[in-house]
Amino acid sequence: MKFLALYASPHQSRSNSGYLLDIIIDEILKSNDHSVSKCDLTHMQIGACINCGVCRRPDRSGCFQKDDMVPIAEAIAEADYIFMASPLYWWNISAHLKCCIDRFYGIPFEHFKGKTIHLVMTGESRTDNEGYDIVKRSLSAVCNYIGAHFEYFFAGASVNTIPAWNNDALIAEAKAIGRNFNRF
Template sequence: MQMMMIYSSPRKRGNSTTLAKVFAQTSQNQYTLKEVHLQDAQLQPCRACKWCKTHYRCVIEDGMNELCLTFKESEAICFSTPVFWWGVSAQLKLFIDRLYQLQMDDFKDKKLSVIATGEDTLDGVQYRLVKEQFEAICEYTGMEFAGYLPVCADDDNPAGENVEALAQARALFTGM
């Protein structure tokens, strides 16, 4: 079985990536990992041309077609994202928008986990909004919302030093 790990932080050692790497290490006994750092992908935004709906691939040749193949082949997906302005990173939003080229059956029955880090307290609205977005995406696409880990982390409180958050990242996988 294959899991696609999507790291969407602009920082390769950012808080969301740190927790997602722990999640990924925990999953290696059950899944073959395909890791993608969206910051390195240099993806372009969707042009809304709908060419993909008749050709089943995007007209833009920037690597997203290959990422969509990996997405289709994966039984599990994990998105890790910092939270900016009450939502996911621009890199992850761009990736999600470009998944438009896929057919609805390409999403069905995949397990989706999400790791989100930000500076707000855990009872802050940003984490609720991110969770609700992915719950709605799963409901629409037929994916299973397998888990969500919101963590308050910043430069003064890094995730890599938060023993509880690291344990929660490991537990997130075991709950799948």
């Protein structure tokens, strides 16, 4: 199986959401013959969608912006599973992930068909904060629209108070997600 991991925190290598996603991926890779492509969106050049309509023309030549969405679109086409990691920003995903998802508009939706998308989020608020639910519902609707399946949502709370790497309960939860993934 091929996995694509999209990281969307400006904290980059000190990112809580990325840290938890890496635990899940490491656990998955332990017991199966999988490969993973990792893309840090915060290091990449991804222009904002300008809704010009070029990608919807009959010749289907795609987005006119030939930036780092080109390799990401190729990786999406090849991937069986897409993982995303983002901090919760103002009750939503980070700008980097939003920018990337907006550009999904320029990718043929067949490339998403039947694929599962998973999201790992971190925030300072408790997991009953409506921000996580807003994101979950929004991404479910996006996946539904593009023919993908939104599989699971994992939220890690209070990461400003206790960083994810010091939170044994959160680490155990992430490991369990990775282990359970291998059962499917």
